[in-house]
Amino acid sequence: MTEKAIQVNSEIGKLKSVLLKRPGAEIENITPDTMERLLFDDIPFLEIAQKEHDYFANVLKENGSEVLYIEDLAAETLSMSPEIRENFLETYLTEEGYAMGATHDALKEYLMSMSVKDMVTKLYAGVRRNELTIKTASLHDLAGSDAANPFFLDPLPNAYFTRDPQASMGSGMTINHMTFKARRPESLFTEYIMKYHTRFAGKVDIWRDRNHDTRIEGGDELILNDHVMAIGVSQRTSSRSIEGLAKEFFSNPNSHFDTVVAVEIPHNHAMMHLDTVFTMVNYNQFTVFPGIMDAEGSMNIYILTPGKDGEVHMEHRTNLEQVLKDVLKVSELDLIQTGNGDPIVAPREQWNDGSNTLTIAPGEVVTYNRNYVSNQMLREHGILVHEVISSELSRGRGGPRCMSQPLWRENLN
Numbered sequence: 001m002t003e004k005a006i007q008v009n010s011e012i013g014k015l016k017s018v019l020l021k022r023p024g025a026e027i028e029n030i031t032p033d034t035m036e037r038l039l040f041d042d043i044p045f046l047e048i049a050q051k052e053h054d055y056f057a058n059v060l061k062e063n064g065s066e067v068l069y070i071e072d073l074a075a076e077t078l079s080m081s082p083e084i085r086e087n088f089l090e091t092y093l094t095e096e097g098y099a100m101g102a103t104h105d106a107l108k109e110y111l112m113s114m115s116v117k118d119m120v121t122k123l124y125a126g127v128r129r130n131e132l133t134i135k136t137a138s139l140h141d142l143a144g145s146d147a148a149n150p151f152f153l154d155p156l157p158n159a160y161f162t163r164d165p166q167a168s169m170g171s172g173m174t175i176n177h178m179t180f181k182a183r184r185p186e187s188l189f190t191e192y193i194m195k196y197h198t199r200f201a202g203k204v205d206i207w208r209d210r211n212h213d214t215r216i217e218g219g220d221e222l223i224l225n226d227h228v229m230a231i232g233v234s235q236r237t238s239s240r241s242i243e244g245l246a247k248e249f250f251s252n253p254n255s256h257f258d259t260v261v262a263v264e265i266p267h268n269h270a271m272m273h274l275d276t277v278f279t280m281v282n283y284n285q286f287t288v289f290p291g292i293m294d295a296e297g298s299m300n301i302y303i304l305t306p307g308k309d310g311e312v313h314m315e316h317r318t319n320l321e322q323v324l325k326d327v328l329k330v331s332e333l334d335l336i337q338t339g340n341g342d343p344i345v346a347p348r349e350q351w352n353d354g355s356n357t358l359t360i361a362p363g364e365v366v367t368y369n370r371n372y373v374s375n376q377m378l379r380e381h382g383i384l385v386h387e388v389i390s391s392e393l394s395r396g397r398g399g400p401r402c403m404s405q406p407l408w409r410e411n412l413n
């Protein structure tokens with residue numbers, strides 16, 4: 001593979017191309033009954049969420065990045081041939097529990113009757129029961145928990161957090177097996193785009209595909225430099241996936257990653273991914289939420305490096321600062337505390353993604369305006385901060401890093 005479609009060798013190199021998903025009708029298909037299962041804490045006002053998202057996209061464009069929308073790439077991919085579209089839909093339906101039968105047939109007919117673009121929009125939005133007439137209902141359609149669900153196909157409201165279903169790393173990607181059912185279909189779109197879209201097909205190393213039963217999500221996958229990555233052991237990413245991925249990196253000749261730092265974080269909804277508590281903003285500067293450490297400032301960290309006979313060597317450490325200095329080979333390190341480490345401000349701003357900064361160039365970040373204490377701290381530490389509006393987008397528990405999947409960053413010298 002000579003020509004590459006992906007180049008992400010750090011968290012901080014100048015952002016040149018990024019993948020987003022504009023929030024759509026899926027947001028209006030969240031209800032109080034389904035909210036928890038759909039991983040939302042509230043129901044955003046779609047019109048404002050879209051305005052905020054467009055504002056975010058504009059900031060990225062104005063600062064030199066191409067913005068691609070996954071919904072457009074998906075529609076382009078599925079338009080390439082009727083077979084691709086049909087295979088995609090069959091897989092989608094099968095994974096959602098409709099491998100065959102009357103409901104499968106009705107869903108398939110309904111979705112195939114639309115334009116490809118409308119079908120993609122519909123799959124993100126979800127298909128309600130009252131949209132279809134099923135000729136012969138099965139018991140499954142009439143009784144039990146699925147029958148009580150107003151949707152045949154659930155909406156995908158988390159899709160605007162494009163960071164998670166896949167992760168660009170070096171010249172390739174992991175296409176992720178998501179933890180919760182509510183997000184599983186999202187990475188099927190990525191799989192098809194990477195496999196068939198002319199911009200990507202044959203130009204992306206797939207480090208790990210979605211056909212695994214161990215889970216991993218992009219919010220946990222951080223690229224510290226061209227040979228070191230940090231991966232969260234979290235509610236969403238299991239230690240098994242991290243070890244498997246480390247083995248792949250250490251043995252694949254196309255990979256230059258030789259160090260994986262596994263960082264254990266609390267397993268809860270406020271901190272579902274490593275990037276909600278820890279992000280890199282400059283060569284030796286990071287944001288960190290103090291709540292991930294115990295009272296003595298220690299936590300569980302494992303440094304994975306290539307061992308003997310294809311095995312992985314592991315070293316247990318407890319001091320984040322020292323680990324970062326060692327793996328990045330820097331003598332000075334600046335850990336900037338979310339909300340200035342205040343016991344009220346820090347958790348409040350962390351809840352609204354005060355630690356979830358998107359770095360668009362070394363020392364230059366995009367953050368939510370509502371986290372004004374954390375933003376002030378970043379500025380005091382010399383970081384250039386672009387604030388984006390955030391009343392509705394934040395209700396889904398994700399910030400600027402979660403909402404963006406870098407595809408190309410300039411390499412650092």
Ligand SMILES: NC(=[NH2+])NCCC[C@H](N)C(=O)O
Pocket residue numbers: 038039040158161163164183218219220272273275276396397398399401402
């Ligand atoms: N990279 C991130 N931190 N993403 C945040 C995702 C939030 C989303 N509601 C979820 O629970 O999956």
